[in-house]
Amino acid sequence: MRSLILALCLMSLPAWAQAPKTSSFDLMKPETQAMQRDDASNPAMLWIAEGRTLWSEKAGASRKACADCHGDVGSLRGVAVRYPAFKATQHKVITLDQQIQICRVQEQKADPWALESRPVLALSALIGLQSRGLALLPATPAEASTLAQGRALYEERRGQMNLSCAQCHDDNAGKSLGGAVIPQGHPTGYPLYRLEWQDLGSVERRLRNCMVGVRSEPYPYGSPEMVALEVFLRDRAAGLPLETPAIRP
């Protein structure tokens, strides 16, 4: 009887709550893992190189470079693991990429950069790299309402397939879907180089892939829904080390 109760309790827990948190890195083939481990063979490093150039390039009416205000990019260690973050000046939670856009326009007084554009991804990857190995941080009290919104979106069924994120990434993590193993879905390596894209992309690009995969209308880049999902995913992944810029198949 006691074991039956125990079994029932276990069944009601989401799969990932029993299994230890793991990065999709662990599911990759050894060749792909080797590619991520060796910076000299990781194509994302091309964006890092561009990011370094942009970091010290004077731009806009201010004639200021990122470096003129922020100094060495190494001073931003610890930043990427707490984004998306609540910004009092913006009265809302914003992503790291949105913060880069804000500095570009408001501080450098230069032409805006679109989300998912090459310079934003290059700088975002460079800033992420500074926090490589640091643990993702849980949501702060100021981010609580965004976190709750993100959780609701994560659990909501969507699209023609009528599937929620949770049904794949909690209930069926570790099982196969076509040729891929369903990962726990932790955003530990973004922006990252995805071999299928042959390109560097943000976590939002990845989420749009998952949304299109269940034949639902993907949320636009930078939309409040995207930001909320990202806060939830970061909180859910808290404790896992940042791998930016990672490789994924």
Next chain:
Amino acid sequence: MASVLINVPKAVRKGDVIEIKTLISHPMETGFRSAPDGKLIPRDIIYRFVCTFEGVEIFAADLFPAISANPFIAFTMRAERSGTLTFRWLDDKGGAQVETARLDVQ
């Protein structure tokens, strides 16, 4: 100007077989894909890569449309003396990306 990363080992001794790794940003557009308007996107690939050491060719490769974007090319050489490595990537648009790197043999 494409970005390029070249990795030449440091602390090399005479006679060592060393691995040189290169990465270049390039779309490697196959010529088989169509744009949203239905028209074919013209082919634009790097079709040849050449590496010379002090003017002597030590490695070359022909590339084809099935090779992915941002090609990674690695090869080995025997390090006999110090000198300059020159890397050339030639693409369909007539562009040649030329980079150099030092090899120091102790």
